[in-house]
Amino acid sequence: MTTTTTGTRTAARVVDAVKVYGAGDTAVRALDGVSVTFPAARFTAVMGPSGSGKSTLLHCAAGLDTLTRGAAWIGDTELGGLDDRRLTLLRRDRVGFVFQAYNLVPTLTVAENITLPLHLAGDGGDPEWIDTLIDVVGLRDRLRHRPAELSGGQRQRVAVARAFAGRPDVVFADEPTGNLDSRSGEEVLGLLGNAVRQTGRTVVMVTHDPVAAAHADEVVFLADGRLVDRMEVPTADAVLDRMKAFEVPS
Ligand SMILES: Nc1ncnc2c1ncn2[C@@H]1O[C@H](COP(=O)(O)OP(=O)(O)O)[C@@H](O)[C@H]1O
Numbered sequence: 001m002t003t004t005t006t007g008t009r010t011a012a013r014v015v016d017a018v019k020v021y022g023a024g025d026t027a028v029r030a031l032d033g034v035s036v037t038f039p040a041a042r043f044t045a046v047m048g049p050s051g052s053g054k055s056t057l058l059h060c061a062a063g064l065d066t067l068t069r070g071a072a073w074i075g076d077t078e079l080g081g082l083d084d085r086r087l088t089l090l091r092r093d094r095v096g097f098v099f100q101a102y103n104l105v106p107t108l109t110v111a112e113n114i115t116l117p118l119h120l121a122g123d124g125g126d127p128e129w130i131d132t133l134i135d136v137v138g139l140r141d142r143l144r145h146r147p148a149e150l151s152g153g154q155r156q157r158v159a160v161a162r163a164f165a166g167r168p169d170v171v172f173a174d175e176p177t178g179n180l181d182s183r184s185g186e187e188v189l190g191l192l193g194n195a196v197r198q199t200g201r202t203v204v205m206v207t208h209d210p211v212a213a214a215h216a217d218e219v220v221f222l223a224d225g226r227l228v229d230r231m232e233v234p235t236a237d238a239v240l241d242r243m244k245a246f247e248v249p250s
């Protein structure tokens with residue numbers, strides 16, 4: 001991982017990131033020159049109005065999508081320099097992802113969903129770590145259930161366990177509480193926060209909920225595909241005030 005002169009390690013970053021979807025008259029500039037670092041062992045929230053480029057930023061930073069211009073790194077690895085095979089390996093071994101819609105495999109049990117990335121990697125992972133994770137997410141008594149037999153909150157806790165199963169350098173979560181009631185949402189946010197504070201993992205989470213963002217160590221704000229602000233030690237009220245500024249043209 002990159003270490004700056006201040007000793008802060010960088011888990012992921014993008015520099016001058018531009019992402020254009022489509023071409024010609026219908027081209028959409030989803031990212032318009034974003035530079036942002038996501039420090040290791042920190043919980044960073046990404047906020048901004050709908051369509052501001054949050055998901056695009058996350059997908060490009062995680063190697064799920066490619067930038068039109070600029071560069072993205074996971075640790076010291078520049079994603080643009082990787083061929084397809086190496087990019088697949090990086091996504092598998094160094095990045096975890098949590099989606100709003102859970103994206104579990106319906107035919108697999110909870111236990112199988114959690115260890116799926118490890119089996120794809122051709123190893124069973126670290127059994128003790130997996131065992132710990134199962135207790136951390138509170139799914140010990142649901143291991144043989146299938147996703148359809150679980151509540152939304154339980155499904156997302158499976159997805160969180162899956163994301164951390166391979167001990168990735170960084171877990172990206174795109175509106176992980178977007179489909180959840182507030183209590184289940186708090187549980188998932190607590191898991192993400194504890195992963196950072198108790199075990200030193202790195203989490204980057206998109207949300208449009210100020211209460212969710214207040215769980216993070218820092219919030220970065222996007223508007224129209226640009227980084228417009230950062231806020232350390234966010235509170236829900238301060239984040240809400242900052243968001244209102246986007247909605248009221250001055
Ligand atoms: N696959 C795509 N094809 C074309 N336009 C897209 C695609 N994905 C996103 N966009 C556009 O890019 C902009 C940013 O989208 P997105 O990153 O999903 O924003 P957010 O997550 O902040 O709501 C929007 O204008 C959206 O319509």
Ligand SMILES: [Mg+2]
Nearest residue numbers: 054055056174
């Ligand atoms: Mg989005």
